[in-house]
Amino acid sequence: MAAGFAATPTQVILCARMFLGFEWVLEDEGWFWYGPGTDNRAKWTALKVLSAANRQVDIEELYGAMARARFPKQGERLGPAAVSVPMPVLQVLLSKFQEMQRSHFNDFRLAPEIEDDAPAAYLSPSELMICAAIKRHGGVASRRTLTEELVATEQIEKITLNMALMSSPVFRRHDKGIWTITGYSFSHEALQKACEVKRQLQLVDGWYEMEAALPRSALDRGDWFAPAASQPYLTPGDYEILGIDGTTRYVENPVGDPYLKRFGYLIGSAGYKAGMAYLFGIAVDERVLRVRPLPDDNELA
Numbered sequence: 001m002a003a004g005f006a007a008t009p010t011q012v013i014l015c016a017r018m019f020l021g022f023e024w025v026l027e028d029e030g031w032f033w034y035g036p037g038t039d040n041r042a043k044w045t046a047l048k049v050l051s052a053a054n055r056q057v058d059i060e061e062l063y064g065a066m067a068r069a070r071f072p073k074q075g076e077r078l079g080p081a082a083v084s085v086p087m088p089v090l091q092v093l094l095s096k097f098q099e100m101q102r103s104h105f106n107d108f109r110l111a112p113e114i115e116d117d118a119p120a121a122y123l124s125p126s127e128l129m130i131c132a133a134i135k136r137h138g139g140v141a142s143r144r145t146l147t148e149e150l151v152a153t154e155q156i157e158k159i160t161l162n163m164a165l166m167s168s169p170v171f172r173r174h175d176k177g178i179w180t181i182t183g184y185s186f187s188h189e190a191l192q193k194a195c196e197v198k199r200q201l202q203l204v205d206g207w208y209e210m211e212a213a214l215p216r217s218a219l220d221r222g223d224w225f226a227p228a229a230s231q232p233y234l235t236p237g238d239y240e241i242l243g244i245d246g247t248t249r250y251v252e253n254p255v256g257d258p259y260l261k262r263f264g265y266l267i268g269s270a271g272y273k274a275g276m277a278y279l280f281g282i283a284v285d286e287r288v289l290r291v292r293p294l295p296d297d298n299e300l301a
Helices: 009-016 041-052 059-068 087-094 118-122 125-136 143-151 158-167 188-199 216-221 228-233 263-269 296-300
Strands: 023-026 031-033 100-103 107-110 140-142 171-175 178-181 202-204 207-213 237-241 244-251 259-261 277-283 288-292
Touching: 023 087, 041 059, 041 087, 041 100, 041 107, 041 118, 041 125, 059 087, 059 107, 059 171, 087 100, 118 125, 125 140, 125 143, 125 158, 125 178, 140 143, 140 188, 143 158, 143 178, 143 188, 158 171, 178 188, 207 228, 216 263, 228 277, 237 263, 244 263, 259 263
Parallel strands: 237 288
Antiparallel strands: 023 031, 100 107, 140 178, 171 178, 202 207, 207 277, 237 244, 244 259, 277 288
């Protein structure tokens, strides 16, 4: 210790209680604080989430948001909060802030006097734009939709979109490629539409492309059932695979799903493993297929 000698937990508590503002949060667990301070991460997280929500938010959602949030660290790095606060402690702390109200013991909402000004006051410009885009689609949107509406129209840089989705407690990945807002309700219809958009092929540098994964069965038997989204872009006959020796044949099966013959063998020989996700592309006019690794920001997909 800095004092130059060992101290028991009881001695530490006695010293801590000498400072102005000492208050127990959960005495049985040994949690105390000195008030909200000027950089309270729990308050910052909760106000952001409640500003974007359209309903009361329970403590479990706020706890999850706190775990997802990334804060400035030394240099330019972002990282999680320095101290992982247990959920019961977080619940007690949030109930102490006058900017939010607790109801039904576990649910929180903004205090009425700050509701109208809250979004602009607590959300960054990029968070506001992303929230607006997701809300336009009923509270849930694919990452493809966010890229098309915000990045392609130059309203936001791609790296800014990535950083916001990665570091803000406001956004939550519902599933791979599907993003929602913490504490914001959405319908099954809106989710279904977002999933349909996610599955559509994108035109990238002349290639119609989609994310795919090779199942173990395709490696074992060689043939790969073509994803439904790719079928309108394929016609019966042989296709080359860019950078891989050999050809695959697209077969329209009258008694089952259409498939690419020997495709599993060919990309398996190129090092692709069962379950590995990759981008599957089709150059329609040239009758060429390609597989390539997912981009570096795939964890945000």
